[in-house]
Amino acid sequence: MGKGRAPCCDKTQVIRGPWSSAEDLKLVTFIQKHGHENWRALPKQADWRIPVSKWEMNTQITERVTRVEQLKTLRKKRVEDQREGLLRCGKSCRLRWINYLRPDVKRGSFSKEEEDTVITLHQTLGNKWSKIASHLPGRTDNEIKNVWNTHLKKKLTLKDEDESPHGDESKESSSISSSSSSSCTIMSSGKRNLEMELDHQKNQGSSTKRPRITENVKDSSPREVSNQCRPTNKPKELSSSSISSNNSNITISSQVDISRPEDDHIGSLLNFRAQYDVHNSSEEVSKPEEITAEIPFESDYDFWNMLDSLSSFQSNEVQLENAEACQSSNFGDVYSTGEEDQNKKWLRYLENELGLDATKDENQESSLNNASETLVPESFQYEIPLKPAELQSGTIGNFHLWPSL
């Protein structure tokens, strides 16, 4: 051998372990906008897309400077950020996205129906978790694998012991893959047919690609998946968000755990995304549509010109209200009023964690003798929700939203 495969990344140069909210945000924001055509290249590209924050602005305001100088500094910092990127292995990004951040990932416990499906499919397919997952919308192979190893395996073992109290029989069914109530021989005879049937079902779609987890979903016929999750052992506040998946035309109700900030901030992001998906249900995940205004890196005369004509923009208050209303309207479809409050709480949490805390900045601002008020166009301090038409063109008026990559 000697010539082993090159490592996918320099492990000393990447962060490992649990993902932070900020990293999640970077990843989701990037994938929402640009998809994930190249996982390896993604981390390096993912950093600069975080919306310009009030905090970021204010930390640079140590004295009253001209707004141009300020923005020049900011732009310089952005370029530095771009170099830094998301310090994660591409593989890790992919995994995080597929198993956790994807909009159609269903959170929460498996329903009885889902468990039965897993058991049935496992009898047929064995440990082909991705294949099993392709028949359970919203469930990932990793999740199914975990559930199998932690719950279903034991469940079936106990069931076997109950149904076959005699030693000989229990020995026969000791193999989990053949341990369900139906016999192994029946399964082996019917296995190929069922497998072929399952493959056939998958191949009904137009895609000719091999059945990978994302494509499987894509290939599936449109269907509604209801929230059938049983209450979890540890009661969590769950909210269901009806998301038309970008991966498919499937309307999937994904569950987002409000009590967990990581879940919730993603939920809010994805709700943002879902807003436009309603109108663009055929969009691929690799071409997401929701877009936020950003500060361009390059010398963009349109941008600088626009700075001078900011008066045509809405006031920052109105802007913020609109942004919140935009989110609220998304949440409003699925959240109760109380849950909206929680979302706001979460947004505060997220802002705080990411250093975007507006409240904190308000104080800072006053302490800075209102310097930023005149210096920083607050229209840039929040993501600016755009109309689909603007998204299509990538411009607002003469302002080009996207710097060329």
Add this chain to the structure above:
DNA sequence: AACCGCGTCAACCGCTTCCTG
């Protein structure tokens, strides 16, 4: 209160499969 054992699950590792030039 401290410790321990166990369950859960996100993330990692390394192999396999597929794609592309």
Add this chain to the structure above:
DNA sequence: TCAGGAAGCGGTTGACGCGGT
């Protein structure tokens, strides 16, 4: 056709939380 690279997949690990002692 083949080799190299990238994505996908399945097994495994380890951190964390919880309940029992």
